[in-house]
Amino acid sequence: MISQFNKHHGAKEVSFALGAPVYFRIYQGNKIGWAPGSISQKFGQRIYEVQAFDGKLHRRHANQFRPRMDFGQEVESTIRHWNATGLPVETMSFNERSRGKAVELEDVKFHQCVRLSRFESERTISFIPPDGEFELMSYRLSATIKPLIWIEVSVEKHAHSRVEFMVKAKSQFKRQSIANHVEVIIPVPSDADSPKFKSPVGSARYAPEIGAFVWTIRSFPGGREYLMRAHFSLPSIVNEEAEGKIPVSVKFEIPYFTTSGLQVRYLKIIEKSGYQALPWVRYVTQNGDYQIRM
Structure with missing residues (x-):
């Protein structure tokens, strides 16, 4: 300031x-x-x-x-x-x-x-x-x-049926600051379909064109932690090692902060x-x- x-x-x-x-x-x-x-x-x-x-x-x-x-x-x-x-x-x-x-x-x-x-x-x-x-x-x-926004992702696969994600996002900057337009981009198996999302904060959407789903939080205050869950159907088994090489991406903007x-x-x-x-x-x-x- x-x-x-x-x-x-x-x-x-x-x-x-x-x-x-x-x-x-x-x-x-x-x-x-x-x-x-x-x-x-x-x-x-x-x-x-x-x-x-x-x-x-x-x-x-x-x-x-x-x-x-x-x-x-x-x-x-x-x-x-x-x-x-x-x-x-x-x-x-x-x-x-x-x-x-x-x-x-x-x-x-x-x-x-x-x-x-x-x-x-x-x-x-x-x-x-x-x-x-x-x-x-x-x-x-x-x-x-420390990363300004820390992301943890737990993935649970059920053979030949579905995959479930639990995503935790934690802001690691001072409480008086706020991150705007936060997007957490989580990769999913290439043959996933029928997405379902549940989160008390923000919104989520499936983006098949990039092989991921996107969790958007418009305003993310410092010192907060949020959870979201995602569920996808799986018509077939995907090579886990290959899928695991894809990173989670985070986009954000924090005004009045360097x-x-x-x-x-x-x-x-x-x-x-x-x-x-x-x-x-x-x-x-x-x-x-x-x-x-x-």
């Missing part, structure tokens, strides 16, 4: 409590090499959307996973243009290494508009944004953490000609390649 929002003439400063890597979508003109055009805006609205992608899970032991996470943060800004001139310079600062909270990043990449003279010493970058959408910064982070640990301490927008911007900031964590083998 935004912890501080200060307005000044010619400059804006925003302090954040959460953070992640950065993308920018900024509509404006200037005469910089990577952003041709002419300045035509005096006042506009900037929407910053910070996204972290919770990544792939690999099974290590019976109940332990090591995720490799590819994080991205998208800052979207739409500028409404009026007749004016100007060239905003933006400065962004991340966690201070001296405070012992700096996040060690891998494969850090910046757009060519970024000035890096203060990044190593102060974790600060400055830039003049180009037109359109561009990737300001990207990185990769490897860490051992998992990378990198924090944006502040963002300043400075324009000497009087250019003004109204920043709106939103943090979002989404699933990346998020799979758990049954």
